[in-house]
Amino acid sequence: MxxxxxxxxxxxxxxxxxxxxxxxxxxxxxxxxxxxxxTPAGPLHVRRISWLAVLGYVPWLFGRILKSSFHVSRLILHPGLPIAPELIHHKTQLTSDGELVVLGNSITLTPGTITVEVAPGELVVHTIDKSSCKDLVNGLYDAKVSHLFLAKGDQ
Amino acid sequence: MTWLAISLIVIGLVFLVIGSIGILRLPDVFSRAHALSLTDSLGAIFVLLGLAVYEGFTINFLRIIVVLILVYLLNPVISHATIRAAYRSGLRPSKKENK
Amino acid sequence: MTTFFFFVLITLTLLMLVYFYRVVRGPSVFDRVLGLNGISTKAIVLLVVIGTLFERVDMFIDISTGYALLNLVGALAIAKFLEERGASEK
Incomplete structure (x- = not known):
């Protein structure tokens, strides 16, 4: 280790x-x-991460970023500025620190959604538009992130 | 190879310009953070990638990739910290409904 | 190629001026912090572009790495301070 x-x-x-x-x-x-x-061993143990899933996750996240970047660019350049910002409370099953960090970082990195507040089991997310938070509400991010870690629950 | 580098840098610059327009146009601090995240996550990444490709596959390529990974990991942390401070000190997003 | 990198340099500087407008005018203090964050991201890119222009990338990458890390510490300190104090001053 x-x-x-x-x-x-x-x-x-x-x-x-x-x-x-x-x-x-x-x-x-x-x-x-x-x-x-x-250095004392941190909460993120190397052995619990499945590196194969990480290799699949990073290109998937980059594809999401590209797609939503074009969406946000169209919103910004649109003359009427058709944004509808709102705060949503997103319930999640992920409770460990590592999973929450990866989930919050991914949400913030994707244009259109920003993590505002983090607690175990609930995230407050600010979205700029209805359609940019669709995948988050569906639980697509949660499913992808939960595959990254082998042992769930403790830590 | 040079043309690939030039096109990557130009794509990055386009995203940087769009992010700056968003910083000027959007109404409140929460929405402006979206424009900033657009700038960070695509504009800077494409420009740095173009510079790395222009440098060729030497040790400097790897070092620019290290800078790129740093930007990718640290910028969400900064914007989340700023937005959380704004939220906790009582600011709320403005409801501007003109769909 | 030097002309192209010079053009990139000028564009990045003009974009930093746009963010500087947000720092000066920003209605709340968080707008100013956000503008500074945008400026520092541009500065990281700008340092690497300057290094490519002078053909000394190996030196300037070190500077930009240090700038990125220092920027993280400074921005987190400012955010933490504002979170404790609240945005009493507009």
Missing amino acids: RIFAAIALFVLWLVLSASYNLIHITIGAIIASMISWF
């Missing part, structure tokens, strides 16, 4: 420092192992 974090930090060091002589690589290895050793 810790060794994965150390390897990830070391790869990030290699990408960001971009100088490959012995002393820089040694410093990077020492710092990466020290950080991963002293």
Whole structure:
């Protein structure tokens, strides 16, 4: 578990420092192992995430972002400004911290919907239009996010 | 390759301009955040992707991708924090009904 | 190609002026914070464009990474402060 974090930090060091002589690589290895050793394990365990589902989720989210971006662009450029903003209370079955973070971030990243308030089991979402919150109300986001994590419930 | 980079940057600039128009036109702070999220999530991403493609597949490509992932992860956090502060201090979205 | 990047630079600067209008005029204090957030996103992109223009991308990417991280800390601090205090001052 810790060794994965150390390897990830070391790869990030290699990408960001971009100088490959012995002393820089040694410093990077020492710092990466020290950080991963002293940091307590957070609530987001690497083993609980199914990385295959993440690989499918990211392109799907990018497609959603593209689609709703065109919708919001049309709303902004429309001369009559046909927006109908409202706050909706979205009940969800997701309760763990990791799932709520991923769900809230995805909602905020998609143009047209913004997470306003987060509590376990309920999100307050501001939407700019009726049609941009359709998939959220249908529960499509919840279903996609719940597939990302293997063990649900605790943590 | 250069033309792919130019077209990606131009697409990104178009989204940035649309986001700025939204910042000027939309009526209240909640709606303006939508325009800002449009700017962040597509405009900046396309411009950075175009610059990375122009750079070619060197180490700098990977480093621009790291900046891109940072923008992608951090900007929703910032706009959510701002909007939550606005909500908790009593602002409510204006009902502008002209469908 | 230099002309094109110069054009991109000018466009980004003009867009930052649009956001600066929102910072100066914004009716509530949250509009100002939102405008600053937009300006900083543009500044991250602008730094990488400047690096490409000067052919020193390796240096400017570090600056823009640091700018992005500092911007996160500053924006979260401002949002937290405003949340505690409330928007009493218009």
